[in-house]
Amino acid sequence: MRKGDIGPFMDSNDTTYKGNHPTNTNGGQLSMGQLNPGGASGCQQILETVRQLSGRAATDGEGGHQVEGAKLGIWNT
Amino acid sequence: MATSSKTLRGKTAIVGYGETPHVRNWPGRTDYGLCAEAGAMAIQDAGIEPTDIDCLVTLGAGQQPPGPLAHYMGLTNVKWALGSTMAGSSAGAAFAAAGSLLASGLVKYVLGTFGGARDTGILGEGQRMEARTVAADSPGTEFGRGPYGVTVAANDGYGHMYTRHMHEFGTTREQLAKIAVNQRFNTLNVPRSFFASHGPITVDDVLGARYTNYPITLLQSVMPVAGAISWVMTRADLAKSHPHPPVYVLGVGVREHSPQPDMQQTRWVEPGVKYTSRLAYEMAGYGPNDMDFANFYD
Numbered sequence: 134m135r136k137g138d139i140g141p142f143m144d145s146n147d148t149t150y151k152g153n154h155p156t157n158t159n160g161g162q163l164s165m166g167q168l169n170p171g172g173a174s175g176c177q178q179i180l181e182t183v184r185q186l187s188g189r190a191a192t193d194g195e196g197g198h199q200v201e202g203a204k205l206g207i208w209n210t
Numbered sequence: 211m212a213t214s215s216k217t218l219r220g221k222t223a224i225v226g227y228g229e230t231p232h233v234r235n236w237p238g239r240t241d242y243g244l245c246a247e248a249g250a251m252a253i254q255d256a257g258i259e260p261t262d263i264d265c266l267v268t269l270g271a272g273q274q275p276p277g278p279l280a281h282y283m284g285l286t287n288v289k290w291a292l293g294s295t296m297a298g299s300s301a302g303a304a305f306a307a308a309g310s311l312l313a314s315g316l317v318k319y320v321l322g323t324f325g326g327a328r329d330t331g332i333l334g335e336g337q338r339m340e341a342r343t344v345a346a347d348s349p350g351t352e353f354g355r356g357p358y359g360v361t362v363a364a365n366d367g368y369g370h371m372y373t374r375h376m377h378e379f380g381t382t383r384e385q386l387a388k389i390a391v392n393q394r395f396n397t398l399n400v401p402r403s404f405f406a407s408h409g410p411i412t413v414d415d416v417l418g419a420r421y422t423n424y425p426i427t428l429l430q431s432v433m434p435v436a437g438a439i440s441w442v443m444t445r446a447d448l449a450k451s452h453p454h455p456p457v458y459v460l461g462v463g464v465r466e467h468s469p470q471p472d473m474q475q476t477r478w479v480e481p482g483v484k485y486t487s488r489l490a491y492e493m494a495g496y497g498p499n500d501m502d503f504a505n506f507y508d
């Protein structure tokens with residue numbers, strides 16, 4: 134993917150947790166809300182990554198939000 | 211001393227976590243109280259005792275100072291009470307610092323706990339005024355966004371980057387609206403999520419919401435909430451003796467970048483993750499195409 138290509142990327146990819154490019158699989162801060170922007174704000178990305186890689190996103194809430202077969206993931210804050 | 215890019219690879223793991231619901235405000239609660247609550251959840255989730263925690267990492271002095279918080283939580287065996295103060299990157303920096311202390315053998319169990327209560331009763335008008343003043347005086351405002359009419363507002367500066375991206379690359383508002391639509395879908399089953407109960411949204415919903423900072427609308431803006439999140443990290447050799455599957459840390463990268471996006475001496479915003487992801491991938495021995503998912507700071 135080249136710099137600036139986010140537009141076409143969003144047209145041709147699915148970034149939901151069920152899609153081909155799962156991104157912000159718990160909804161990110163846009164959905165969770167932003168915790169204390171002094172720095173707690175980065176925590177939900179970490180925790181969601183742990184939930185996915187331990188398989189515990191499958192039982193988190195009714196129906197879960199597990200990325201199938203997730204073995205490797207990345208987060209940033 | 212020579213350092214290896216594989217320094218922390220596989221040396222540590224997360225073995226437990228705790229998270230409160232995320233709510234708009236939490237009147238009557240304190241930062242300490244919420245951090246302690248999430249911390250207690252994480253300790254229980256890891257199947258350990260409070261006395262096992264020998265390092266506590268928090269947002270540090272001025273936010274949630276780790277020494278007093280350790281005392282408040284009754285963590286009597288804390289050797290290292292560590293504050294992480296890299297603004298929005300604090301959580302990641304804390305994570306990397308915890309890994310370094312564990313890998314060096316100085317500590318065995320690190321509890322990280324972070325949050326905030328947003329108690330509007332405690333945060334009085336005077337403090338809100340002060341917060342506005344501090345924000346208005348923050349570095350970058352005067353020589354960066356200031357001349358373009360932006361001072362202190364939701365998403366200040368990001369609207370400019372957004373329109374620049376649209377101009378330079380032909381990116382459309384519809385294309386970027388899909389990010390918010392897909393993230394809302396992802397959150398619908400997440401119990402602690404603020405917007406889970408608000409149902410799905412469409413591209414038209416996003417574009418039709420009021421602007422917070424043109425062309426960014428309300429549904430593309432993060433909303434401050436109250437709550438707290440904690441995790442327990444330990445050494446890989448201790449990681450398997452806990453109730454839940456450990457999640458191993460293969461790579462980390464930290465870099466102080468710039469206090470404000472417009473303080474970067476580049477025409478384009480280059481977020482710090484451009485650099486830190488390279489460090490993390492190099493340490494892990496994997497690349498972007500190996501990742502099954504990504505959770506970015508949004």
